[in-house]
Amino acid sequence: MTASSPAIEIGLNAAIVAVMDYQPMILCIPGPEQPCSDALPSGPFDPPAHRTMELGLRGFVEEQTSLKLGYIEQLYTFGDRGRHQSPTDPLPHMVSVGYLALTQLQDSTGEKFSGGKWKNWYHFLPWEDWRGGRPALLDEAILPALTKWAEASTAKSQQHNLRTGALSPDARVHMAFGLDGAPWEDELVLERYELLYSARLLEEVVSDGHVKQTNIECPLGVSMMYDHRRILATAMARLRSKLRYRPVVFELMASEFTLLELQQTVESIFGRAVHKQNFRRTVEKAKLVEATGATSLRTGGRPAALFRFRREIVEERPMLGLRVGRG
Amino acid sequence: MTASSPAIEIGLNAAIVAVMDYQPMILCIPGPEQPCSDALPSGPFDPPAHRTMELGLRGFVEEQTSLKLGYIEQLYTFGDRGRHQSPTDPLPHMVSVGYLALTQLQDSTGEKFSGGKWKNWYHFLPWEDWRGGRPALLDEAILPALTKWAEASTAKSQQHNLRTGALSPDARVHMAFGLDGAPWEDELVLERYELLYSARLLEEVVSDGHVKQTNIECPLGVSMMYDHRRILATAMARLRSKLRYRPVVFELMASEFTLLELQQTVESIFGRAVHKQNFRRTVEKAKLVEATGATSLRTGGRPAALFRFRREIVEERPMLGLRVGRG
């Protein structure tokens, strides 16, 4: 039916998220050729052996990390993984399919359940964590360099963007980084990453183990193998947006939890503080949880009532999430 | 780095949407082997020739339909297109990447701009159109057969679903079709399609041109080639959900339009009526549009003020959509 195609390999990549000590953690394995760099668990899609891509992913994640995945969701398929390869690279073309997986870790004993290491995802994208206020990195390093690039880049391609509907680099920076009164939107993780990448402000490890030079001195976050940091950015964006309309936080929680634990988990994902009373009221009024009757002394202070997720809510109101307020 | 992989082809498929006479239309081309069946414009991803998958898609859509695409968005990658193939099928494994594209047609002269035919998307998924009230098809044909299947199917696999967190078929039907007081969620297009497919209530045209037998007499909507109806369902779901938080309707509108035209376009996408006054107020208060000063007599009745999209809003508030109210 179609002409003969070149050899294409499909790589499946998993951004596996768990929350430990109120930090969103991502499971990393050592990069294949460069031990100092992190990579996401990944492997090739092998159609005869794997009935679907998701089953293939589950398979080798269990192999590589001895971790059993629950919730899995496909993120995006990147056809230009080669953008990180050097032009002379003779490898077959690789298409990356990214997945988001959520899991709970019983205690802080996560290490022994996995063949990899759990790392705070804000190590890789530090400008996304606003829990301690606006990150200084933004005004000190990112925005000066980025706006300079955007202005130059916009000036160069001015006539092209007039009728295509595409935004200029300048406008995209304004939108993604909340300049000039526009709000900081926590869901625009990928847009911010892509802008920083386009501006060559990120160092990414290419396939032969070399590091691409960047335009600024201090590196912006820790880099990952291939396009894995881009997949991580996609995963963060998707998870932040999904929490707003589907009750998926509970995939990250133990079966019983206090409301503060739930709140801090949500805060860690969104990278910003939420209002305590309003959060509690929203959660309870939406009937997302029910009290178990027991209390917990884990957190210090007055004992907190323990709650569990009401799974029935998914049938009753599938599109119900955690209103967190966007601006 | 990895073991040798089998031959995989990547098929790029476009669900190209335009609105004509207040009907959401999808661009179809004749199926390759079976002229009576519709297919989406599609072609293989050819890495050396196409720098990215999106560029590849734009390329052969222009070839096949002589249509220039504006807004494009990747939807999902299906690894099991082969689920429609007969087991003895010797074709290489095909992975389908689905795309959503939005375009405007100047008048109703759309035919001559394209090499295909525009068809109302509710021809393929008729139970999704609630503009004329609840579709009779639901209670007459779909729900009796589907609930019967779900109950039987749930009974069979009862113990399996207890701790996996996955919903039972019965619960999934309740959620997706709004049973027992749960609301009908217009975004769950894909879930509904998948349930109908699992229950074998849909006929789909397999690769050799044969039609799979279904369990009921009257067919549920018109089928498409391969997994193209699944891609269409994905496109509908994504578009409905995206309209709620991004101003993408305007990709479907002419440069100037009346508020009623905008409203009817939105209604056609969501498949349901919206409240006139509240819609207008929302749109104007959000500053999504600005009056041009001119008026239109197109619609009959009192002349309507013409508006245009305020593109600046994307920079100011990127996450702003059309509150349409879910239940």
Next chain:
DNA sequence: TCAAAAGTGTTATCCTTACACCCATGT
């Protein structure tokens, strides 16, 4: 006794929803 965290109460404001009614054009 103090710090830390749980939990309650109240208020002002905004947004949603709904209803009623008037205006300008073509037939």
Next chain:
DNA sequence: ACATGGGTGTAAGGATAACACTTTTGA
């Protein structure tokens, strides 16, 4: 005159955001 659609006003109810305050534990 009347049908059709355009456009305005207003009031009720609910959701949201913000504030102050009390309660119960461990140290």
